[in-house]
Amino acid sequence: MKTKKNISLYITIIIIAIIWLIPLYVIFLTPFKTSGELFSNILGLPKSFSFANLTRVWEEIDVLHYMKNSVIITFVSIVITVLLSSLAAFAISRSKWKITKATYFLFVLGLMIPTQVGMVPLFLTVKSLNLYNNYFGLILSYIAMSTPISIFIFVGFFSSLPNSILEAAYIDGCKEMQIYSKIVMPLSKAAVSTTVIYNSVLIWNDFTYPLLFTRGDSIKPLPLAIYSMKGEYMSDYPAVFAGIVIATIPILVIYIILQKQFIQGMTAGAVKG
Template identity: 45%
Template sequence: MKLTKGGLIILYALLVLIPVVSIFFTTFKSTSEMYDNVLGLPKSFDFGNYAKLFVEESMGTYFINSVIVTVFSVAITLFFASLIAFAITRMTGWVGNAIFALFALGMMVPAQVNMIPLYSLIFDLGLTNSLFGLIIVNTTVTMPVAVFILSGFMKSLPKSLFEASTIDGANNWQMYTRIALPLSLPSLSATAIFLFVMVWNDLLYPLLFITDKDYKTLPLALLEFQGEYMTNYPMLFTGVIIASAPMVIAYVFLQRYFIAGMTAGSVKG
């Protein structure tokens, strides 16, 4: 049984690893070389595709745009979502449950349903072709998910801590900053990673709101390498590797926080 499980794990790892390695090697090939030998090693490890992306294709600008949109969207979402989650857990009776249900309902609405009214609103506000407008949209659409995750964790915090702090004269803001936030760091870290992946990989909203080349994000910029009759796969795969690198690095260094956040609150002491 152990051998079977180990074999299945190795087989799954190979199924995941082989396409990734193949894509990585393709970034060092020309288009003709790729078609001549799709799965083979490149003739030379030439970083010309990487240099061309940053020098000729403005990949540096797209990368910075993605960083700005992602960092500010995640930070703003976490701040307001943690406030809302704390308020929900502090409310008694049906009011807190109703607010929580309202945000949970927001998770059930497909993004495509909101495209027309959302575009109309952003257009009327003059925020199309704007990173600020993209940040507002991402913050809005990711808020229900963040509130849902953080509320579930904060409900598991011992009420005795808040009751003791109330006796000591602490107000709601002090309880939020001195008790709820420090204890919620694992959950906040896990939520941050989850939101980071959502916003960083998002194509729908940049495609909907951004047409100016100076404000494109990485996922939107990668579409430039796909034509109607021909796709420049080496350049496309190079862009994919560059776009994926921050997520891989973030997960490698923050995986312990992600795992701790996913398991936090599952066992009550």
């Protein structure tokens, strides 16, 4: 009976894996096809693996310029989000005041509100602050979007740290900021990596905020530039997919570098002590 259950489990896992892998297969194979090959057999292999689509996209839409914009927006947003969220989470996890729990609830409440609900007031706020078509307008919007989940991750991890370590630091005369910077954050690589990867994927791939808060090409990020390749009546899908592959590579590199800490961070705070 147990063997049958194991076989059913393995079959289910294989089916789910195939469902997930087919879109990835199509995405990473399409740039090496022609439009004719794509539409004649979307799952088929290309007759010859050519880098022509990748080269053409790189040259035609000035990938380096748009990638630079994406890097600036993502990097600054992530750095500020990690700093502010970890400080807030440290205060929440260490404080015993009742108002602290209410504050934490307000932060977590941000996870329950769909992003689309706040688009109109956020757009009006950005316009009133003269931050439209400005790096800071996008960066501040992303910080606001990323803070709730980041605080949630950090509070869960900080709450799992042994109190004996922090109490020993107090006895040695460390102040709160010294404990935060010299003890808590060096022990929080898993939580930091989880926050960085999770928010980087959202910010790097985001399409809606750049569409709302930018115009022209000066600060346009890469996803919006790729969308501009789509024609009104006809689209060169191999070229579009080539742009998607190029845009995916930086996030894949970040994940490969931080994957060990990311996996640890996914379970951080599950067991207190």
